[in-house]
Amino acid sequence: MAAICVFCASSRTLDQRWLDLAAETGAELARRGHTLVSGGGCVGMMGALADGARSAGGRTVGVIPQALMDLEVSDLASDELLVTDSMASRKTIMIEKSDAFLTLPGGLGTLDELFEVWTTATLAMHTKPMVLVDTDGFYRPLLDWLAAITDQAFLRPAGLELLMVSPTVPTALDALESRLP
Template sequence: MAAIGVFCASSRTLDQRWLDLAFDTGMELGRRGHTLVSGGGCVGMMGALADGARSGGARTVGVIPQALVDLEVADLASDELLVTDSMASRKTVMIERSDAFLTLPGGLGTLDELFEVWTTATLAMHDKPMVLLDTDDFYRPLVDWITSLTDQHFVKPAGQDLVRVARSLPEALDTLDSHLIPAPTSPSA
């Protein structure tokens, strides 16, 4: 159906609940017929996400910089593994290959990816739906901070509204599905 770019943590020291959330996300993407576009790692939430996606029948596309391949953390089971020369080019390829974006809990790398797609959307460089999964108020401080930036006119309200916040995985995926831009249909002959 659609290629969903998912950003999440790759830490090996996370609580099991975050790994379970990632696995469940991948499973549900597969159940809904989507392709997963991920950061191409096989560890942490990123690895659990890809494993869940394959378990759910999803096609998986991993996008990973050569430096991480060299560290032997690449998801070699990906249906398609794209190796880039840098983290910056990884984000560019993920944006190009995805029809929508879902951000799960994560750290600095996840925030970097979220802000990259958010910033490029505010600049009208893409119009792909973006959802932030705020399970257990993980992102509440971030959302509050962005709201304060909007209140102080550093961020336009329309820019803030580009990222939809969901409280549960079903809500997040339903929101993405409802905002996907349908593929153009070819005229009948």
């Protein structure tokens, strides 16, 4: 099937519900026959995501900068672990290795990855589908802001429409799969 890149938090201080969401996402990707591409970390949601995929028999590809390898937070159990020289090169490789993108709840790093993929899509540098999982309205304030900047012509409506939004992981994956070649 497809290589699906998942962006999510790597914080060690998250509520268990977010770790459970990530683990279930990984398992659902594997059940559907997809390869997981992630940031290559073994902590927080990122670690739970990869563990969930492997627990359901899925293949995992991690992409991690050397600086994070040095902090010993890398997912050494990955089927393929690619080490980069920077966060920027990490994102480039994640984009190249993936057929689609799914964003779970996260912080600045997650948003950085989402906006990189989304920006390059608005510039027609790729046509890979992207979906934001808005569990329990986590991203509602961001979505409201995006609608406001679209109303003010800072973001074209066509650009806003490139990002699909879904309340659950299964519906998010259905949306991604419907747009895969």
